[in-house]
Amino acid sequence: MKTRVAVIFGGKSVEHEVSVISAIQAIISMDTDKYEVIPVYMTKTNDMYIGEDLGKIASYKDIKSLLECSEHVIMLREGNRFLLVPYKGKKFGRKKCVEFDVAFPIVHGTNVEDGVLQGYLKTLGIPFVGPDVTSSAVGMDKFIMKTILKEYDVPVLDAKVYTMAEYAEIEKLLTDIESDFAYPVIVKPVNLGSSVGIGVAGDRATLVQAVDDAFIYSTKIIVERAISNLREINCSVLGDENEAIASECEEPMHTKDILSYEDKYAGGGSKNKTGVGSKGKASGMASLSRKIPAEISSEQRENIRNMAVKAFKALGCNGVSRIDFMIDEDTGKLYFNEINTIPGSLAFYLWEPIGVSYRELLDRVIQLAIKRQRLEESLTFAFDTNILKDANIQNGKGSKQ
Numbered sequence: 001m002k003t004r005v006a007v008i009f010g011g012k013s014v015e016h017e018v019s020v021i022s023a024i025q026a027i028i029s030m031d032t033d034k035y036e037v038i039p040v041y042m043t044k045t046n047d048m049y050i051g052e053d054l055g056k057i058a059s060y061k062d063i064k065s066l067l068e069c070s071e072h073v074i075m076l077r078e079g080n081r082f083l084l085v086p087y088k089g090k091k092f093g094r095k096k097c098v099e100f101d102v103a104f105p106i107v108h109g110t111n112v113e114d115g116v117l118q119g120y121l122k123t124l125g126i127p128f129v130g131p132d133v134t135s136s137a138v139g140m141d142k143f144i145m146k147t148i149l150k151e152y153d154v155p156v157l158d159a160k161v162y163t164m165a166e167y168a169e170i171e172k173l174l175t176d177i178e179s180d181f182a183y184p185v186i187v188k189p190v191n192l193g194s195s196v197g198i199g200v201a202g203d204r205a206t207l208v209q210a211v212d213d214a215f216i217y218s219t220k221i222i223v224e225r226a227i228s229n230l231r232e233i234n235c236s237v238l239g240d241e242n243e244a245i246a247s248e249c250e251e252p253m254h255t256k257d258i259l260s261y262e263d264k265y266a267g268g269g270s271k272n273k274t275g276v277g278s279k280g281k282a283s284g285m286a287s288l289s290r291k292i293p294a295e296i297s298s299e300q301r302e303n304i305r306n307m308a309v310k311a312f313k314a315l316g317c318n319g320v321s322r323i324d325f326m327i328d329e330d331t332g333k334l335y336f337n338e339i340n341t342i343p344g345s346l347a348f349y350l351w352e353p354i355g356v357s358y359r360e361l362l363d364r365v366i367q368l369a370i371k372r373q374r375l376e377e378s379l380t381f382a383f384d385t386n387i388l389k390d391a392n393i394q395n396g397k398g399s400k401q
Contacts, residue, residue, distance in 0.1 A: 002033075002034060002035055002036040003034065003035050003036070003101050003102065003366070003370075004035075004036045004038060004099065004100040004101045004102075005030070005035050005036065005037050005038065005100065005101070005102055005103075005104050005366060006038045006040050006082075006084065006100040006102070006103045006104065007023055007026060007027055007037055007038065007039055007040060007104045007106060008023075008040045008042060008048075008103055008104065008105045008106070008107065008117070009022070009023030009024075009039070009040070009041060009042065009105075009106045009107055010023075010041050010042040010043060010044070010107070011042040011044070011046055011107050011109075011111060011112035011117065012042075012044050012045060012046050012111040012112070013107065013108060013109030013110055013111050013112050013113070014109055014110075014192065014196050014217065015108035015109035015113075015192075015196070016044055016109075018108050018344055019106060019107050019108045019109075019112070020041075020057075020060055021057070021344075021345075022106050022108065022342075022344055022345055022346060023039070023106040024039075024055060024056070024057045025345055025346075025348075026104070026106055026346060026358075026362055027039055027055045028055070029348075029358045029359055029362060030359065030362050031359050031362070031363060034363065035366070037055070038050060038084070038098060038100055039051075039054040039055040040054075040073075040084065040103075041054045041066075041070070042107075042112070043063075043067070046111070047072060047087075048072070048073050048074065048075065048084070049067055049070040049071060049072055049073065050070060050071050050073050050084055050098060051066075051069060051070030051071055053066060053069065053070070054066070054070060071086055072086070072087040072088065073085055073086055073087055073098070074087055075103075075120075075121075075124060075126065076097075076124070077124045077125050077126065081099055082099065082100050082101065082103075082124070082126050083097040083098065083099055083100075084097060084098040084099075084100065085097045101127070102126075102127045102128065102129065102366060102369055102370060102373075103121050103126050103127070103128040103129070104128070104129040104130075104365075104366065104369075105117055105118070105121070105128060105129065105130055105342065106342060106346065107342060108340075108342060108344065109192060109196075110140065110191055110192060110218075113136060113140060113341060113342050114136055114137055114140035114141075114191060115133045115134070115136035115137035115140070118130070118131065118132060118133045118136045119133045127369050127370060127372070127373035128369055129319050129365050129366055129368070129369040130318060130319040130320075130341065130342055130365070130369070131316070131317045131318050131319060131321070131341045131342070132316070132318060132372075134316060135315050135316040135317045135318065135341065136341055138315055138316075139315055139317065139321070139339045139340075139341040140191045140341070141190055141191050142159070142188060142190050142191070142222050142338060143159060143161045143190055143220075143222050145315065145338070145339065146159060148314060148315065149311055149314060149315075149336055151314075152310065152311070152314040154307060154310060154311050154314065154336050155333070155334060155335050155336060156335055156336050157224045157225055157227075157326075157335055158224065158225070159222050159223060159224035160176075160177070160180060160181075160222070160223050160224075161190060161220055161221070161222050162176075162177075162211075162220065162221050162222075162223065163219065163220050164215070164219050164220075167211070167215055167221075170208070170211070173211070174204060174207060174208065174211070177207065177223050178204070178207075181223065181224070181225050182225070183201065183202050183203060183207075184200055184201060184202045184225075184226040184228060185200070185201050185207065185210075185223055185224065185225060185226050186198065186199070186200050186201075186223070186224055186225070186226040187199050187200075187201060187207070187210035187211055187213075187214045187221055187222075187223050188214060188221065188222050188223075189214050189215075189217040189218030189220075189221055189222075190218055190220040190221060190222045191218055191220070192217050192218060196217055197213055197214045197216060197217035197218065198214070199213055199214065200226050201226075227326055227328045227335075228330070229328065229329040229330045230326055230327070230328070230329070231251070231326070231327040231329050232251065232252055232324060232325070232326060232327075232337070233249050233250070233251055233294050233296065233300075233304055233324075233325045233326075233327060234249065234250050234251075234252060234322055234323065234324045234325065234350070235247055235248075235249045235250075235304050235305055235308040235322070235323055235325070235350070236308075236320060236321065236322045236323070236343065236347035236350040236351065237308050237309055237311075237312040237317070237320070237321050237322075237323060238319070238320045238351070238356075238361070238364060238365070239309075239312070239318075239368070240317070240318045240319075240368055240371075240372065241312075241313050241316045241317065241318070242313075244309050244312050244313060244317075245309070246305035246306070246308050246309050247305075247347065247350035247351050247353075247354060247356075248292060248293050248350050248351075248353040248354050249292075249293055249294040249296065249301055249304055249305065249350075250290045250291060250292045250293070250294055250349075250350055251290060251291040251294040251295065251296075252289070252290045253289040253290060253291070290349075292349065292350065292353055293353060300327075300334075303334065304325055304334065307325070307334070307336065308323040308325075311323055311336055311339065312339070315339060315341075317339070317341055318368055318369075318372060319341075319342070319365040319368055319369070320343070320346055320347060320351075320361060320364075320365050321339055321340060321341050321342075321343060321347075322339070322340040322343035322344075322347040322350070323336065323338075323339050323340075324337040324338050324339075324340070325337055346358075346361065346362075346365075348361055
């Protein structure tokens with residue numbers, strides 16, 4: 001019997017469209033002899049839909065029409081069954097519920113990748129692919145992530161966080177940044193990916209612009225020293241907090257000081273902005289100009305791969321992640337930059353060079369989700385007792401004194 005996989009994508013995120021591309025990429029690559037795939041599209045208001053056309057990239061040229069011929073559903077648990085239930089009954093009868101065995105979130109950005117969606121699935125008791133609630137949240141918050149990795153001796157650049165309250169006193173904020181960091185500096189929303197809202201500042205005028213832009217996308221920003229002579233090297237990790245392996249390394253190529261959203265998903269400004277290859281296959285992050293393998297020494301390669309696995313385990317990740325590193329060419333020092341707990345295109349292009357096909361990668365992450373669910377089911381989360389039978393509430397005070 002096939003395992004029924006509900007692939008969840010989209011959602012209320014600035015990376016909504018990227019998620020659609022990544023998910024459809026996975027849907028058309030999954031082993032259909034082993035898995036029955038159920039595409040579950042989340043709108044930008046987080047409403048869930050299922051339907052025959054949701055797994056086709058061409059359908060998203062007209063989302064309004066796509067939703068009109070799709071079914072609005074909600075997720076429910078009924079005993080040991082997981083269901084996608086029609087939200088409203090149809091005029092001529094209610095459609096049947098769709099049952100599934102495991103959820104596969106292929107989502108990017110805030111409100112979906114940051115533990116929010118994972119918490120929803122966890123509350124319902126639904127097994128799901130990828131990082132759990134904690135690692136999703138930590139992996140999205142760049143400052144908290146750095147703090148944890150420092151405890152594990154993973155090298156990161158020092159940084160400071162600023163809030164909306166500090167932004168209200170902009171002159172003081174700018175002076176504080178300049179007192180802690182020499183130009184150039186890099187300014188980022190604390191919890192976004194895909195290079196959204198990120199800017200490099202070389203003086204106060206460009207710093208103001210970068211801070212203003214970052215606060216458009218987040219209530220907190222992070223500032224750190226920008227490496228002037230920067231080389232970026234990325235590596236993917238597959239596994240869980242107990243056992244994990246690293247992929248091949250890549251060096252992404254970009255058109256500006258930092259890798260931009262256009263570099264990642266629109267081919268650096270090329271005409272192909274759909275993320276879809278000539279044969280109709282979604283390409284997503286795989287279309288980015290890159291060198292695979294990265295032109296680095298064997299010693300550097302192993303150092304990066306080992307550090308990637310170390311960081312992945314330290315953050316308690318599960319499934320497949322991509323970890324981005326920075327090399328300061330002036331000093332030769334290597335720094336952890338960020339982790340993508342659910343990377344664009346699921347970083348399949350980093351696994352194929354070492355003999356792991358996309359189909360096999362998808363199979364492995366689904367099996368990791370099932371493994372985690374079995375482990376958690378063996379744990380105890382309740383005691384066979386009922387203190388409520390002896391509870392005595394008087395004047396607003398409980399029985400515990």
